[in-house]
Amino acid sequence: MTGDATDGLVRSLAETLPAPIDELHVAAILESRGVTDEAAREHYRHDDVFALARTVFQRLPGPPADTRAPVAGPRPSRWRTLAHGPLYILPSAVYPAVFAELGPVAMVRGLVFATALGWVWGMGMSLAAHRLLGEGRAAGRLLRRFVAAGLGVALAGAVALALTGPGGPLLVAFVLAQLGFQLACGVLIFDRGEVRVFVVMLPAFAAGVLHVVSGYAPAMVGVTLAMGASSSVLALAAAWRATTPAAEPPGAPPVRTAVVAALPGAWYAAMSALFLLSTDARFVTARFDLAIAVAPLACAMGAVEWRSHHFDARARELLHRARDAAEFLREVRRTLVRELTLCLLVVGGFALVLLAVLAASGVLTSRGALLIDAHVVLGGAYFLGFLLANYGRYRLLLGIATGVTAAQLLGAGLAAARFAPHGEVPIFLACSGILLALLLTALRDTVGRVHHYR
Numbered sequence: 001m002t003g004d005a006t007d008g009l010v011r012s013l014a015e016t017l018p019a020p021i022d023e024l025h026v027a028a029i030l031e032s033r034g035v036t037d038e039a040a041r042e043h044y045r046h047d048d049v050f051a052l053a054r055t056v057f058q059r060l061p062g063p064p065a066d067t068r069a070p071v072a073g074p075r076p077s078r079w080r081t082l083a084h085g086p087l088y089i090l091p092s093a094v095y096p097a098v099f100a101e102l103g104p105v106a107m108v109r110g111l112v113f114a115t116a117l118g119w120v121w122g123m124g125m126s127l128a129a130h131r132l133l134g135e136g137r138a139a140g141r142l143l144r145r146f147v148a149a150g151l152g153v154a155l156a157g158a159v160a161l162a163l164t165g166p167g168g169p170l171l172v173a174f175v176l177a178q179l180g181f182q183l184a185c186g187v188l189i190f191d192r193g194e195v196r197v198f199v200v201m202l203p204a205f206a207a208g209v210l211h212v213v214s215g216y217a218p219a220m221v222g223v224t225l226a227m228g229a230s231s232s233v234l235a236l237a238a239a240w241r242a243t244t245p246a247a248e249p250p251g252a253p254p255v256r257t258a259v260v261a262a263l264p265g266a267w268y269a270a271m272s273a274l275f276l277l278s279t280d281a282r283f284v285t286a287r288f289d290l291a292i293a294v295a296p297l298a299c300a301m302g303a304v305e306w307r308s309h310h311f312d313a314r315a316r317e318l319l320h321r322a323r324d325a326a327e328f329l330r331e332v333r334r335t336l337v338r339e340l341t342l343c344l345l346v347v348g349g350f351a352l353v354l355l356a357v358l359a360a361s362g363v364l365t366s367r368g369a370l371l372i373d374a375h376v377v378l379g380g381a382y383f384l385g386f387l388l389a390n391y392g393r394y395r396l397l398l399g400i401a402t403g404v405t406a407a408q409l410l411g412a413g414l415a416a417a418r419f420a421p422h423g424e425v426p427i428f429l430a431c432s433g434i435l436l437a438l439l440l441t442a443l444r445d446t447v448g449r450v451h452h453y454r
Contacts, residue, residue: 006044006052006055006056010056010059026053026054026056026057030049030052030053030056035049035052036049037049040052083194083198083302084189084194084301084302084305085298085299085300085301085302085303085304085305086299086302087185087189087194087197087198087201087302088182088185088298088301089295089298089299090197090198090201090204090205091177091178091181091201091204091205091228091231091232092208093204093205093207093208093209093211093212094204094205094207094208094224094225094227094228095107095111095208096208096211096212096216096224097207097208097211097220097221097224097225097228098174098225098228099285100216100218100221101170101221101225102166102167102170102171102174103166103167104284104285105165105166106161106165106166106167106170106171107167107174107284107285108281108284108285109161109165109167109171110158110161110167110171110174110175110178111174111178111281111284112277112281112284113157113158113161113175114154114158114174114175114178114179114182115178115182115273115277116270116273116274116277117150117153117154117157117179118150118178118179118182118183119182119269119270119272119273120266120269120270120273121146121150121153121179121183121266122182122183122186122269123262123265123266123268123269124146124259124262124263124265124266124269125142125143125146125147125150125183125186125187125262126186126190127261127262127265127266128142128146128259128261128262129142129143129146129190140242140243140244141243142259143187143190143239143243144240144243146183147183147184147187147236147239147240147243150179150183151176151179151180151183154175154176154179154180155172155175155176157175158171158172158174158175158176159172161175173229176232177228177229177232178232180232180233180235180236181201181231181232181235181236183236183239184197184232184235184236184238184239185197185235187239187242187243188235188238188239188242191242191243193238193242196238196242197235197238200231200234200235200238201231201235202231203227203230203231204224204227204228204230204231204232205231206227207220207223207224207226207227207228208224208227208228210224211223211224264394264395264398265389265394267398268385268389268394268397268398268401271398271401271402271405272382272385272401274405274409275401275404275405275408275431275435276294276378278405278408278409278412279371279408279412279424279425279428280293280294282424283371283422286422287363287365287368288358288363289358289363289364289365289367289368289369289371289372290365290367290368290371290422290425292354292358293368293371293372293374293375294375295350295354296347296348296350296351296353296354296372296375296376296379297347297350297375297376297378297379297382299350300343300346300347300349300350300379301379301382303343303346303347304343304346304347304379304382304383304386305386307339307342307343307346307383308339308383308386308387308390310339311335311336311339311387312387312390314335314339315332315335315447318331318332318335319332328448329448332447332448333444333447333448336387336440336443336447339383340380340383340384340440343379343380343383344376344377344379344380346379347375347376347379347380348376351372351373351375351376354372355369355372367421367422367425370425370426370429371422371425371428371429373429374425374428374429374432375432377429377432377433377436378432378435378436380436381432381435381436381439384436384439384440384442384443385397385401385439387443387446387447388439388442388443388446391446391449393442393446396442396446397439397442400435400438400439400442401435404431404434404435404438407431407434408427408428408431411427411430411431412424412427412428415427
């Protein structure tokens with residue numbers, strides 16, 4: 001029976017895979033067909049998928065001599081990717097002026113709402129647009145619709161905030177400007193327009209810096225807000241111009257397909273935003289070391305994203321160099337640990353600089369240092385999350401992210417008082433560590449599945 005099952009598998013693969021490159025190529029096909037290690041043991045009497053693939057490969061026709069050259073897709077530009085984190089925090093230079101005009105309560109409510117909405121909406125928009133490009137369809141029309149709809153949702157939410165609390169029309173304008181920049185930045189980055197983002201935001205950034213340098217002079221508040229609004233409008237105009245819709249080919253699948261496919265990514269973005277902002281939003285108007293604790297992570301996010309691309313490229317190289325499945329699995333796991341370590345070192349480097357500056361200024365507290373450390377750990381978790389998302393393992397990713405976020409919210413609500421002052425900080429650090437450990441465990445086997453790199 002076992003021989004018959006293996007024979008049938010060989011015949012089936014011989015019809016669709018007459019010239020396999022190597023046993024890893026066969027393993028990738030088996031995995032893509034749903035053959036697991038358990039199935040290899042129960043139905044084919046082999047220890048795992050790789051052992052089964054070795055047997056099948058030996059019984060299939062050999063490959064042509066010129067088929068072993070690796071084929072890799074284009075890699076994103078390193079410097080463009082590294083710039084993503086700093087670009088998204090450019091508007092923060094305007095925040096002191098917004099704080100002076102709106103007050104702490106209104107600003108925090110508006111900032112948290114706009115940031116969370118932009119995070120989730122932008123993730124969904126990017127995933128849907130990439131799916132359209134992958135199917136050969138124009139993404140410009142979809143991006144425009146996402147931006148317009150996002151601004152509509154932001155307007156409705158901002159009006160609701162203004163009607164139920166302080167802020168008034170200026171709060172509405174702040175939310176629209178913040179979300180408009182986030183969505184425009186996402187569109188322009190999608191279009192490889194990082195330089196355009198920097199150029200249009202330069203007036204707002206410069207005005208914000210001058211406001212701070214002037215000692216928060218009241219005369220600079222209005223100028224800074226005007227520059228911030230102008231830069232946001234310019235960013236939206238640049239994004240609108242960059243998304244001139246191209247004609248869609250006849251018979252193209254409906255846009256709804258791409259939008260529905262983006263929902264898991266949007267849900268992961270929602271969990272990420274809730275996990276981060278439920279803690280950081282509490283400290284926006286707190287002591288300076290607590291308020292600025294997220295800065296190292298924000299500055300290093302481009303580097304974290306880049307390392308995820310680098311890992312994927314490195315894994316493809318290992319796949320084509322490996323002599324057998326065991327060697328590939330061993331080397332790709334080592335590479336995962338090395339890349340994770342590098343991400344932690346990059347975020348940690350920014351954190352060390354911030355800690356040194358805060359300590360020299362005499363404003364660093366133990367809770368501030370702990371919160372900065374928590375964001376370093378979270379940077380490592382984000383790197384692992386990028387990898388799981390790249391592999392399409394959203395069910396596993398969403399389960400982990402949702403569970404840890406729920407635990408963090410529950411822990412902050414029930415136990416924060418026991419760890420006062422600012423008991424949310426150690427809980428946030430612990431949950432960030434748990435998130436990193438769970439994602440690393442999930443990736444231990446996932447990174448060894450060779451069909452991810454074929």
